[in-house]
Amino acid sequence: MSQVVPRQAVADLCCSPVLQAELNADEAQQLARALKVLADPARLRLLSLIRRADGGRTATVDLSDRLGLTQPTITHHLGALYDAGFVCRERQGRQTWYSVNTDGVETIRQLLDPELPAASDEPGS
Template sequence: MTTTDPLRFKAPDDPECTVDPLCCAPLGDAVLAQADAEQLADALKALADPARLRVLSLLRAAPGGEACVADLVRPLDLSQPTVSHHLRVLTDAGLVARERRGTWVWYSLRAERLAEIRSVLR
């Protein structure tokens, strides 16, 4: 016959739970809300591609921290439509900002969004 310890099944806010080392600890304030988790997942999906990671590194290293598609085609060894696709995915995920200047669109990192992701992953 197996016996079970009733303290293992107590809720984290039960007073006896705090003295039982086998009881779970209460959750902290760092728990992601559903909407935040979905946004983070979208950003991480966007980052889960080698070409997109290279785009981010090229933007970080670009003079003035910005580049247009034409600046990225050769270093990535990808076609212009493919580079544009990757930039759109990164922009939609909030990782890259875009600014139209005449007929050209310039892209730059959204450092605040990257910092948010970094802080969640610590």
């Protein structure tokens, strides 16, 4: 089972010194694009459903059933989440499976509260 990593995305900034210093213009643009991707109710619901799915991953068809949106609409939203670095995807036959990319989520977490330790530093992680 091979995991496909997201393209250049907010996850690239995870745990980097970038978040511990002042952002430059390019870094701010990259983070702003990522936050715009998250600023959609359907995408937030998708992240929530994927994160809570059995085994931490789910297939496109299951998400479409749960949200009441068409599969092309779900695929569009998942593509935006993937491009931004918030989900990973893996193809198995005709199915595409999605899981949350913890690095992308961690980057936003660090940006919003830099005083919090990285999730990997917390007990029980």
